[in-house]
Amino acid sequence: MREPLLQIDNVRFAYAGQGATKPTVDGVTLIVRPGETLGLVGESGCGKSTLARIAVGLLRADQGSVRVSGADVAAPGSAARLARARRVQMVFQDPHGSLNPRLRIRSLLAEPLRLHKLTPPDREQTAVEELLRQVGLSPATSEKFPHELSGGQRQRVAIARALAVRPQLLVCDEPVSALDVSIQAQILNLLRDLQQELGLSYFFISHDLRVVRYIADRIAVMHQGRIVETGETDAVWQAPEHPYTQKLLASLPPEL
Ligand SMILES: Nc1ncnc2c1ncn2[C@@H]1O[C@H](COP(=O)(O)OP(=O)(O)OP(=O)(O)O)[C@@H](O)[C@H]1O
Ligand SMILES: [Mg+2]
Structure with missing residues (x-):
């Protein structure tokens, strides 16, 4: 079997001042394989x-390790940080918070291309338009500011920005939770299409x-800082083993 793309090994983490209480992340081990979505x-x-x-290196684990394509995400130094950013990018729940409101979309998308020296200046406009195309936005979007877009369009821009450095792995933290249900489905379908087109892996x-059932190949269930169950999505959905997973399923509101 191929090496996991993301390998989280026995990670423990407590926020400063948490004292003797249970750590927030309490001995988590997970992998994401190339091309799969782990929910x-x-x-x-x-x-x-x-x-x-912790998985993208924004926080450092107190114990344990995180590797992306075999490289430690906590490796110090700016060269290691740049290399890490090329492998793994994050998409957040609120694109309002993650996109600089003072920059036009053109500049927001060109920024990572410049930082990583991926595109010669005379090709920048073409590269920006290609990123917009990939996420289903028109070239005219490049002249707008984030506040001139809808929530769904803004999340598409956030995804385009994450894709600019051509990472293998996207860590998506509640990427559709702030959106209307109809827009949620559009963004989930976009993520699926991009996975097909680019061979991406997702930690979703x-x-x-x-x-998660809609998007993930496998599911991990977290409860009070620990992983209590992992399995193929259908297996977990149809026959959850852990009492906490059973409770989560039983508490779902009925389908509309
Ligand atoms: N910066 C911080 N400093 C101290 N405690 C924090 C900090 N961020 C989160 N916590 C605490 O750590 C715990 C886990 O928070 P976390 O944001 O990881 O949960 P979550 O599963 O993402 O929740 P949600 O579904 O609401 O997003 C919570 O008790 C939270 O209050
Ligand atoms: Mg959260």
Whole structure:
């Protein structure tokens, strides 16, 4: 079997000042294989976003290790940081917070291309338009500011920006939770299409089991900082083994 793309090994993390209470992430081991989507579910506050930040190197684990394509995400130094950014990017719940409101979309998308020296200046406009095309936006979008776009369009821009460095792995932390249900489906379909087109892997986080069921090949269930169950999506959905997973499923509102 091919080497995992993301390998989280026995990671423990406590926020400063948490004292003797249980750590927020308490001995988590997970892998994401090349080309797959691993969904992470669990109720609010169980540690999903904390784990996501550790997975991309924004937070440092107290114990354990995180490797992307075999390289330690916590490796120090700016060269290692740049190399890490080329492998793994993050998409957040709120594109309002993750996109600089003072920059036009053109500049927001050109920024990572320049930082990583990926495109000669005379090709920049073409590269920006290609990124917009990939996420289903028109070239005219490049002249707009983030606040001139709808929530769904803004999330498409955030995805385009994450894709600019051509990473292999996207860590998506509740990427559709702030959107209307109809727009949620569009963004989930876009992520699926991009996976087909680019061979991407996703570590996809949501408190919504239905969203994860739609997008994920495998599911991991998190409860109070620990992974209590992992399995193929259909298996977990149809025959959850852990009592907490059973409770999560039983508490779903009925299908509309
Ligand atoms: N910067 C921080 N400093 C201290 N404690 C924090 C910090 N961020 C999160 N926490 C705490 O860590 C725990 C886990 O938070 P986290 O954001 O990882 O949960 P989550 O599963 O992503 O929740 P949600 O579904 O609401 O997004 C919570 O108890 C939270 O209050
Ligand atoms: Mg969260």
